[in-house]
Amino acid sequence: MAANDRTFIVFLGPPGSGKGTQARILEQKLGLPQVATGDLFRYNLKNQTELGLLARKYMDAGELVPDEVTVRMVEERLAREDCARGAILDGFPRSLPQAVALDEMLAPYGGVTVVPLFQVDDDVVVERISGRRVCRNCGAVYHVKFNPPKQEGICDVCGGELYQRDDDRPETVKNRLYVYYKHTAPLIGYYFARGLLAEIDANQPVADVTAALEAVLAERGIQV
Ligand code: AP5
Numbered sequence: 543m544a545a546n547d548r549t550f551i552v553f554l555g556p557p558g559s560g561k562g563t564q565a566r567i568l569e570q571k572l573g574l575p576q577v578a579t580g581d582l583f584r585y586n587l588k589n590q591t592e593l594g595l596l597a598r599k600y601m602d603a604g605e606l607v608p609d610e611v612t613v614r615m616v617e618e619r620l621a622r623e624d625c626a627r628g629a630i631l632d633g634f635p636r637s638l639p640q641a642v643a644l645d646e647m648l649a650p651y652g653g654v655t656v657v658p659l660f661q662v663d664d665d666v667v668v669e670r671i672s673g674r675r676v677c678r679n680c681g682a683v684y685h686v687k688f689n690p691p692k693q694e695g696i697c698d699v700c701g702g703e704l705y706q707r708d709d710d711r712p713e714t715v716k717n718r719l720y721v722y723y724k725h726t727a728p729l730i731g732y733y734f735a736r737g738l739l740a741e742i743d744a745n746q747p748v749a750d751v752t753a754a755l756e757a758v759l760a761e762r763g764i765q766v
Pocket of ligand 1: 555556557558559560561562563564579580581583600601602604605606607608612632633634635636640670671673674675683684685686688689709718744745746747748749751
């Protein structure tokens, strides 16, 4: 396979827009790994690493972890063997310096392939985030109304305990949205200007968002 045969899909969208949900579905179908910076930070936090402890204060406040720390972490992740065919980037880049750094990282492989933009109304974001529950053990994601577990508080997959993320508190969610509009929304223009942006109505139910996502990927020659 030529080096530039790699596929890098960048998911852009506000917190709670369903990026993680769709990335996990697509990961299975395409066989490309989901590289989610939020999950990588939470993994480090759970294991009390230096990186996790550094990230904690930013995450708890709904702020972005500094670019140089985040870029280094992604660089290391994309260098791993499982990214040899590409990756689904979920939650990165989230600022213009991160987008520029990603372009440099991917230049030898043909750059970013496509950028699906998950468009969702602010009130939907708040409803989705406030009802989200995550498995403490395996990380599976549920919603108390839209995707409830069979037994309340218990993970269907592994039987682990479900919890609410610390940064899903209403006051932090408000700041995460503000940070999205201030630092991440400028990337919409950045990728539009490069002909990479593909808008998706993410207000719809999960299966309809998946169908819309697969349609825009097919337009770019990525068959699911
Ligand atoms: P991160 O974990 O990336 O959070 P986020 O971007 O705010 O995204 P979320 O995980 O909240 O939402 P999502 O879009 O994945 O939605 P989900 O599928 O879960 O980042 C957390 C923090 O880490 C940041 O605040 C920052 O501090 C730090 N960080 C991360 N990346 C960084 C970076 N690049 N630079 C600097 N700092 C960084 O869905 C939400 C809920 O809705 C779920 O309950 C789900 O079941 C439900 N749902 C999903 N889709 C639908 C649907 N279509 N209909 C109904 N319900 C749905």
